[in-house]
Amino acid sequence: MTDRPDLLVIADAADPELDALASRAQVRRLHPASNGLAAALAEADAVVVWNCVVPGFEASFDEALAATGGLPRLRWVHTTSAGPDRLLFPGLLGHPATLTCSRGVLDVDMAEYVLTCVLALLKDVPATVRLQGASRWRHRRTRSLAGTRGLVVGAGSIGTATGRLLDAMGVSVDGVVREPRPAAAPFGALHAPGDLASIVGEYDVVVVTAPLTTATEGLVSAEVIAAMKPSAVFVNVGRGPVVDEEALLTAVKRGRLSGVALDVFTVEPLPADSPWWDEPRAIVSPHLAGDSEDFLLRLQGLLLEQLQRFTAGEELLHVVDAEHGYATS
Amino acid sequence: MTDRPDLLVIADAADPELDALASRAQVRRLHPASNGLAAALAEADAVVVWNCVVPGFEASFDEALAATGGLPRLRWVHTTSAGPDRLLFPGLLGHPATLTCSRGVLDVDMAEYVLTCVLALLKDVPATVRLQGASRWRHRRTRSLAGTRGLVVGAGSIGTATGRLLDAMGVSVDGVVREPRPAAAPFGALHAPGDLASIVGEYDVVVVTAPLTTATEGLVSAEVIAAMKPSAVFVNVGRGPVVDEEALLTAVKRGRLSGVALDVFTVEPLPADSPWWDEPRAIVSPHLAGDSEDFLLRLQGLLLEQLQRFTAGEELLHVVDAEHGYATS
Numbered sequence: 001m002t003d004r005p006d007l008l009v010i011a012d013a014a015d016p017e018l019d020a021l022a023s024r025a026q027v028r029r030l031h032p033a034s035n036g037l038a039a040a041l042a043e044a045d046a047v048v049v050w051n052c053v054v055p056g057f058e059a060s061f062d063e064a065l066a067a068t069g070g071l072p073r074l075r076w077v078h079t080t081s082a083g084p085d086r087l088l089f090p091g092l093l094g095h096p097a098t099l100t101c102s103r104g105v106l107d108v109d110m111a112e113y114v115l116t117c118v119l120a121l122l123k124d125v126p127a128t129v130r131l132q133g134a135s136r137w138r139h140r141r142t143r144s145l146a147g148t149r150g151l152v153v154g155a156g157s158i159g160t161a162t163g164r165l166l167d168a169m170g171v172s173v174d175g176v177v178r179e180p181r182p183a184a185a186p187f188g189a190l191h192a193p194g195d196l197a198s199i200v201g202e203y204d205v206v207v208v209t210a211p212l213t214t215a216t217e218g219l220v221s222a223e224v225i226a227a228m229k230p231s232a233v234f235v236n237v238g239r240g241p242v243v244d245e246e247a248l249l250t251a252v253k254r255g256r257l258s259g260v261a262l263d264v265f266t267v268e269p270l271p272a273d274s275p276w277w278d279e280p281r282a283i284v285s286p287h288l289a290g291d292s293e294d295f296l297l298r299l300q301g302l303l304l305e306q307l308q309r310f311t312a313g314e315e316l317l318h319v320v321d322a323e324h325g326y327a328t329s
Numbered sequence: 330m331t332d333r334p335d336l337l338v339i340a341d342a343a344d345p346e347l348d349a350l351a352s353r354a355q356v357r358r359l360h361p362a363s364n365g366l367a368a369a370l371a372e373a374d375a376v377v378v379w380n381c382v383v384p385g386f387e388a389s390f391d392e393a394l395a396a397t398g399g400l401p402r403l404r405w406v407h408t409t410s411a412g413p414d415r416l417l418f419p420g421l422l423g424h425p426a427t428l429t430c431s432r433g434v435l436d437v438d439m440a441e442y443v444l445t446c447v448l449a450l451l452k453d454v455p456a457t458v459r460l461q462g463a464s465r466w467r468h469r470r471t472r473s474l475a476g477t478r479g480l481v482v483g484a485g486s487i488g489t490a491t492g493r494l495l496d497a498m499g500v501s502v503d504g505v506v507r508e509p510r511p512a513a514a515p516f517g518a519l520h521a522p523g524d525l526a527s528i529v530g531e532y533d534v535v536v537v538t539a540p541l542t543t544a545t546e547g548l549v550s551a552e553v554i555a556a557m558k559p560s561a562v563f564v565n566v567g568r569g570p571v572v573d574e575e576a577l578l579t580a581v582k583r584g585r586l587s588g589v590a591l592d593v594f595t596v597e598p599l600p601a602d603s604p605w606w607d608e609p610r611a612i613v614s615p616h617l618a619g620d621s622e623d624f625l626l627r628l629q630g631l632l633l634e635q636l637q638r639f640t641a642g643e644e645l646l647h648v649v650d651a652e653h654g655y656a657t658s
Contacts (some may be wrong), residue, residue, distance in 0.1 A: 132614075273464075
């Protein structure tokens with residue numbers, strides 16, 4: 001039981017939505033590039049970290065571990081991401097603090113972003129924007145989403161929300177999950193990851209919402225990509241390394257896929273010399289799928305709930321299962 | 330009763346989906362710019378005309394009327410559009426031929442295109458495409474669609490399909506109809522056109538799917554536009570003249586609307602010097618909302634059904650009501 005825990009928020013922006021945390025904690029916010037990060041970690045009972053700013057976090061964490069003999073005060077680390085992959089480094093994995101993630105609060109926005117990408121590809125929106133830039137009126141035929149078949153790779157919290165929206169659009173949706181269970185709406189069938197290459201050719205829309213774990217790294221392999229329909233559209237909002245990006249680029253360039261939308265990459269930010277930027281059949285976005293204004297309000301709600309539980313000594317929500325590499329509930 | 334009617338198809342492309350019509354008619358296809366159009370009209374029992382190629386049609390029709398003493402053979406004219414506005418010219422209105430339109434067959438694609446535009450505006454897709462063109466990774470916060478309020482101006486066949494998709498996305502949807510009736514799903518309420526200015530400020534998403542009639546021309550007036558929420562997004566897939574384009578452009582430029590998507594304009598093709606091309610908060614598309622590959626298959630089905638009815642002397646579907654200016658069923 002902690003009355004008003006010392007909470008360190010590591011973020012590069014001061015989001016007013018997070019001001020509310022001050023009602024339940026002594027909040028200190030630091031920029032991830034701050035020199036004082038290791039010292040601040042040593043004085044924190046709990047840490048909230050934005051996944052996108054994690055790179056400096058591991059080094060500071062290790063420095064603080066060494067300086068304090070194991071960060072004895074720290075009891076909780078929360079990532080604002082749904083996928084905790086970047087926090088699964090040895091120093092934190094070996095520390096007794098509870099690691100939690102933002103499962104659930106990104107679902108609606110991620111699902112909406114996936115649908116945005118699928119529709120933008122089918123309705124040729126990137127070409128529309130480019131033609132507009134050239135003041136050119138050029139009529140084209142586009143494609144319908146209703147009546148197609150969709151596959152969501154990673155039928156967890158975000159994947160299920162995505163499946164629901166696709167289903168509502170008249171798409172017949174199946175899923176891929178680590179441990180296949182009986183299919184329930186919105187999924188007509190749930191497949192095992194090992195079956196991906198043999199089934200993926202049946203789908204018009206293939207979406208990756210899977211977290212990055214030892215089991216998903218490279219899951220969408222060159223073999224899987226080669227088995228996709230040439231008319232298929234592919235969207236990745238999970239994690240870059242789940243997909244063989246080089247094989248995907250080759251497939252897109254050769255017209256063996258009609259379009260792709262990538263919000264995540266193995267290297268982020270995507271380097272300025274990446275060939276993806278110039279690919280007209282690709283929509284390249286900067287890891288923004290879940291980041292709506294509403295997400296911050298939902299995150300605020302989750303963090304207030306977590307702080308109440310933390311202060312009362314109750315079990316936290318969305319604890320990361322180190323074996324799976326994500327939160328299973 | 331006509332055994333195999335002479336059917337004139339006025340189209341600028343030879344769509345293979347329309348080859349099937351030859352099973353029920355003697356089909357002749359002419360390009361709308363053809364010199365032989367008036368002569369061909371004189372020999373036709375029925376005409377199918379693509380709305381987008383109509384400009385040459387009225388002059389040829391009038392020429393054929395004069396040359397034949399009133400086009401005595403012609404008994405049916407069908408437009409591939411949902412809105413017959415461009416066929417409501419004196420020569421055709423005064424002719425006894427039945428005028429029918431393609432009500433229904435565009436619904437799904439139009440609704441999908443509206444949702445595409447709404448999501449693209451909320452999720453900042455045009456900026457993503459432009460930033461991609463500059464190889465720039467720039468994270469932004471976007472907006473959620475779920476939980477917003479939507480208004481569909483023109484709650485007919487296309488508008489209802491649009492309302493259904495918005496409803497499925499978690500939008501609370503109301504409609505505007507010429508003759509208000511008790512609201513039924515997907516609409517929570519149905520308003521009269523005259524109430525538009527007083528209610529439009531309550532909505533986050535405003536969509537025009539209305540046909541162009543004497544009652545809808547200028548319906549989305551400067552007053553209505555001024556009453557919209559500054560955070561609203563606005564989409565027009567109906568007809569250009571339903572909206573005061575100049576007032577809309579001024580509102581967008583001054584940030585009194587967050588984004589607009591226009592698929593239809595008062596002058597089409599949109600002239601190369603139109604200020605709309607350069608407006609970053611606008612998505613400008615070339616009247617393609619309904620034109621998917623699947624639409625052609627659905628149109629084929631409708632035309633085969635119409636030909637069967639025409640040949641059997643039965644009532645045709647989707648007869649245009651000259652008083653209303655569109656087909657009411």
